[in-house]
Amino acid sequence: MGADRGGVMSGTLKLGLFAAIAATIVAGGWRLTGERIAANTHAARLAQFESVLGATVFDTLDYDAPTIVEPPHRLPGDAPARIFEAFANGARVARVFEVQAAGYGGPIVLLVGIDAAFVVTGVRVVSHTETPGLGTHIERERSDWITSFDGRSLGPDDGSVWALKRDGGAFDAFTGATITPRAVVEAVHETLLYAQAMEAPP
Amino acid sequence: MNTVWRDGLWHNNPGIVQLLGLCPLLAVTNTAVNALGLAVATLFVLTASNTIVSITRRALQPEIRIPAYVLVIAALVTATELAFHAYAPTLHARLGIFLPLIVTNCAIVARAEAFASRQPVGRAFADGLAHGLGFGWVLVIVGALRELVGHGTLFRDLGTLIPGAGNGGITVVDGGLLLALLPPGAFFALAAVLVARNIIASRQGQDNPELAREQG
Numbered sequence: 001m002g003a004d005r006g007g008v009m010s011g012t013l014k015l016g017l018f019a020a021i022a023a024t025i026v027a028g029g030w031r032l033t034g035e036r037i038a039a040n041t042h043a044a045r046l047a048q049f050e051s052v053l054g055a056t057v058f059d060t061l062d063y064d065a066p067t068i069v070e071p072p073h074r075l076p077g078d079a080p081a082r083i084f085e086a087f088a089n090g091a092r093v094a095r096v097f098e099v100q101a102a103g104y105g106g107p108i109v110l111l112v113g114i115d116a117a118f119v120v121t122g123v124r125v126v127s128h129t130e131t132p133g134l135g136t137h138i139e140r141e142r143s144d145w146i147t148s149f150d151g152r153s154l155g156p157d158d159g160s161v162w163a164l165k166r167d168g169g170a171f172d173a174f175t176g177a178t179i180t181p182r183a184v185v186e187a188v189h190e191t192l193l194y195a196q197a198m199e200a201p202p
Numbered sequence: 203m204n205t206v207w208r209d210g211l212w213h214n215n216p217g218i219v220q221l222l223g224l225c226p227l228l229a230v231t232n233t234a235v236n237a238l239g240l241a242v243a244t245l246f247v248l249t250a251s252n253t254i255v256s257i258t259r260r261a262l263q264p265e266i267r268i269p270a271y272v273l274v275i276a277a278l279v280t281a282t283e284l285a286f287h288a289y290a291p292t293l294h295a296r297l298g299i300f301l302p303l304i305v306t307n308c309a310i311v312a313r314a315e316a317f318a319s320r321q322p323v324g325r326a327f328a329d330g331l332a333h334g335l336g337f338g339w340v341l342v343i344v345g346a347l348r349e350l351v352g353h354g355t356l357f358r359d360l361g362t363l364i365p366g367a368g369n370g371g372i373t374v375v376d377g378g379l380l381l382a383l384l385p386p387g388a389f390f391a392l393a394a395v396l397v398a399r400n401i402i403a404s405r406q407g408q409d410n411p412e413l414a415r416e417q418g
């Protein structure tokens with residue numbers, strides 16, 4: 001009995017010691033890497049916004065404090081959408097919309113940059129679950145396709161531009177994947193319509 | 203080469219003989235570089251956990267051994283994941299959940315329990331290296347096979363693991379067969395490696411598990 005209790009006590013103490021060692025390893029790892037991880041995350045996010053805004057010159061971007069639009073909204077996707085504003089010398093020069101397109105494998109999170117003249121400055125995919133090798137051509141690293149939105153705007157004859165070529169529009173589809181590019185084209189189009197409607201006089 | 207190394211790299215290879223850790227083996231091997239990233243992480247965790255387990259082997263009574271291993275392995279995996287997040291952020295994003303899931307790789311706890319807990323530190327360290335490298339070469343071979351068939355390249359995106367290295371890789375053929383990159387491709391590639399391994403093993407008349415069982 002006494003020996004048993006001694007065994008339990010020493011086991012408990014030893015496990016406690018192991019827990020302390022494990023906590024030290026994790027805390028040490030965090031101390032060594034925490035700053036770098038935060039810097040990486042920040043740089044990656046900034047680089048993404050810069051590529052979405054293309055040639056637009058801006059000095060401040062409120063990427064820490066976006067305007068959040070709760071559903072139901074007229075932006076693509078059922079999730080809350082976020083709108084980031086870019087300023088140059090105090091004047092708003094562009095907005096970046098974080099919206100969701102309904103892809104083949106689930107939501108495709110997009111950043112859509114639109115400047116003050118309602119011209120698309122750039123589109124990038126933040127995350128998606130499309131089929132590897134087919135739908136993944138929407139990624140900038142895999143193909144140039146996503147840059148075909150650059151410089152597009154709403155025209156007088158909307159339908160002939162904002163659709164895939166096979167649907168009579170201006171955008172290419174990929175071999176073997178139609179749903180993915182169609183979803184992205186529709187989402188960017190809806191975002192552009194929303195951006196313009198927001199500004200329109202009542 | 204002594205038995206520790208022969209076992210880890212070939213006779214008792216965690217990937218193709220014990221068939222442990224199949225989840226990461228099948229999941230992240232869509233390119234050689236992704237596979238290499240996970241191989242490096244697993245190698246580090248396995249070697250460090252073997253060493254720590256061996257150092258503390260006399261202090262731990264059997265009742266608390268497994269919980270103690272779990273603590274050590276979880277801490278090592280967390281630290282490894284932080285290191286990847288800090289120094290290879292792109293690869294970290296691509297490996298995703300499979301970096302933290304190294305903690306569930308049974309090859310690691312198996313080596314701790316079956317070997318490191320009853321061997322001196324030097325041998326436990328060597329065993330961790332041998333099994334880590336053994337698991338690693340299988341990962342990289344499966345990854346390279348799938349990348350070669352799926353993309354027609356080898357070691358593309360190497361820059362995500364080694365800063366400064368190019369991301370183009372070696373283009374062997376243009377285009378590829380999509381199936382190799384999808385989950386079934388992982389099974390086909392692993393099967394090919396297993397077949398090759400069994401042919402070589404049976405030619406050498408060594409350690410064929412079926413044969414050994416029949417001969418009793």
